[in-house]
Amino acid sequence: MRAVTKIVAVRTYVATLALILVCGFLPRPAGAELRIDITRGRIEPMPIALSQLSGLQPQESQIGQDMTGVISADLERSGLFRPIDPRAFIQTPAALRSQPPRFADWRAINAQALVHGNVELQRDGRLRVEFRLWDVFGESQMEGRIYTAAPQTWRRVSHIIADAIYKRVTGEDGYFDTRVVYISESGPQQRRIKRLAIMDQDGANHRFLTDGRNLMLTPRFSPSLQEITYLAYVNNRPRVYLRNIDTGQEEVLGDFPGMTFAPRFSPDGNKVVMSLAEDGNSEIYTMDLRTRAVQRLTNHPAIDTSPSYSPDGKQIVFNSDRGGSQQLYVMDANGDNVRRITFAQGRYATPVWSPRGDLIAFTKITEGDFYIGVMRPDGKDERLLANGFVVESPTWAPNGRVIMFFRQGRSDSRGQGGNSRLYSIDLTGYNEREIITPVDASDPAWSPLIP
Amino acid sequence: MSATVSSSTEARRQVEKWAQWLRQYPNVTVTVEGHCDERGTREYNLGLGERRAASAKRFLTSLGIDARRVATISYGKERPAVVGSNDAAWSQNRRGVMVVN
Numbered sequence: 001m002r003a004v005t006k007i008v009a010v011r012t013y014v015a016t017l018a019l020i021l022v023c024g025f026l027p028r029p030a031g032a033e034l035r036i037d038i039t040r041g042r043i044e045p046m047p048i049a050l051s052q053l054s055g056l057q058p059q060e061s062q063i064g065q066d067m068t069g070v071i072s073a074d075l076e077r078s079g080l081f082r083p084i085d086p087r088a089f090i091q092t093p094a095a096l097r098s099q100p101p102r103f104a105d106w107r108a109i110n111a112q113a114l115v116h117g118n119v120e121l122q123r124d125g126r127l128r129v130e131f132r133l134w135d136v137f138g139e140s141q142m143e144g145r146i147y148t149a150a151p152q153t154w155r156r157v158s159h160i161i162a163d164a165i166y167k168r169v170t171g172e173d174g175y176f177d178t179r180v181v182y183i184s185e186s187g188p189q190q191r192r193i194k195r196l197a198i199m200d201q202d203g204a205n206h207r208f209l210t211d212g213r214n215l216m217l218t219p220r221f222s223p224s225l226q227e228i229t230y231l232a233y234v235n236n237r238p239r240v241y242l243r244n245i246d247t248g249q250e251e252v253l254g255d256f257p258g259m260t261f262a263p264r265f266s267p268d269g270n271k272v273v274m275s276l277a278e279d280g281n282s283e284i285y286t287m288d289l290r291t292r293a294v295q296r297l298t299n300h301p302a303i304d305t306s307p308s309y310s311p312d313g314k315q316i317v318f319n320s321d322r323g324g325s326q327q328l329y330v331m332d333a334n335g336d337n338v339r340r341i342t343f344a345q346g347r348y349a350t351p352v353w354s355p356r357g358d359l360i361a362f363t364k365i366t367e368g369d370f371y372i373g374v375m376r377p378d379g380k381d382e383r384l385l386a387n388g389f390v391v392e393s394p395t396w397a398p399n400g401r402v403i404m405f406f407r408q409g410r411s412d413s414r415g416q417g418g419n420s421r422l423y424s425i426d427l428t429g430y431n432e433r434e435i436i437t438p439v440d441a442s443d444p445a446w447s448p449l450i451p
Numbered sequence: 452m453s454a455t456v457s458s459s460t461e462a463r464r465q466v467e468k469w470a471q472w473l474r475q476y477p478n479v480t481v482t483v484e485g486h487c488d489e490r491g492t493r494e495y496n497l498g499l500g501e502r503r504a505a506s507a508k509r510f511l512t513s514l515g516i517d518a519r520r521v522a523t524i525s526y527g528k529e530r531p532a533v534v535g536s537n538d539a540a541w542s543q544n545r546r547g548v549m550v551v552n
Contacts, residue, residue, distance in 0.1 A: 190531055215529060217493060217529070218493065218494065236482065236524055258501075261494060261498075262494040262497070275494070275497075280501055280502040280505025280509075282501060282502075305494045319495060349492035349494070350492050350493075368490075390489065392493065393492075393493070411534055411536050412535060412536075413534065413535040415535070418534070
């Protein structure tokens, strides 16, 4: 048996990436600086001008154009920025290469922020990208960085730049340089083909990880990023599996007498917490990936499932029908001190602790409708963010500000209309966006920020 | 062979028929599948399907069938018998199915 945590796979598309901060050449004036407060409810998106990253050679120019498109789309989808149509720009990318921004030109089109920069293919074959972010009204540089990377990683560099802009303007970490693993669905409902798929958070670099022969459900990322855990039906045995994303190496986790399901990693990546069903009773267990030691956490004839660790690893939230209906409970990580946190009407399910620790996202089923919501870890201050015939499987962006989930429609008697798609929504309840996938999709899991 | 049960009294009658059949063919082994409708969350429904399959198995063994001949598997809401988002379809999809191995 291999030691899962010891594996160091070489990421196929990630090259080393060097970063240099660029010093501003204008002093920052005193006074309020450009800032978006994302904790507020509805926010008017900030108008931002993204001047095409400029290149001297046609190939560099093309990369600059593609990168600007990715950065612009990231910022736009966040709902916090409104990229201005470049046809309105007065100062050209070429002019920005040799001169400082002409702020009056950018104010004239109501840009509050300006991004520009240069792309160069160096003699050593590496890509060098420089960008600057300006506060147009304050006439000051807010951010300036240089990255060198392998040219084929231009998309990642674009997401990293978008994250840098997001962080500088909001004060919060970004989430654009991330991936999503999910279940791709096709075929009729009675014989649905469900396979693992992975993509960048913007839907790019999509690839299937499995061929669909085995039914696969509920993938989740390890904090190490190279591994996922999920449920697979192999030879009619539903069991929790681990898979290295890059090598495709897969192994069943442990040797349990019954179905194991609902797996999630501990925040340190050393354990998987999951349910084991024996004689019809589902209980929560952990398995240590280094020692293979198994620990039973719950002991109740009810169905105990969907466990999720708090980010400090000290507590676990799960759902159980021990009180008669499906509700949320929190226990210490060793199984002690179980307490119920939901008491409202309806059933509660799929709790997921926010990476910031301040909230728990959940699915609620009440009066025939499904909702995605958030509450504090003590069950208070419930807020419902999205609803539908079926919405399920919330997953957090690593900054704890955006939630992704899937929504399945109602199907008619011929099986039409039951499509399932991925969506993201801000914690504020605004800015719901569909994440485009090649075919139907469910069970999304957001990766941590790529290191 | 595969047979289906859904509601509880009907379920008992059906499981009795399964038991009869299993006594007639003492060398076959079977798997009882537990299924749910789409009105629940995926993971909880996996637990529910398992509970349903295990309860059918317990009933079979109470009727004298050797437990070693009966395996169980839960499909949760993953394998509906009929399509459609309506009460009739949901009721048909909450079911136990016996499949000969």
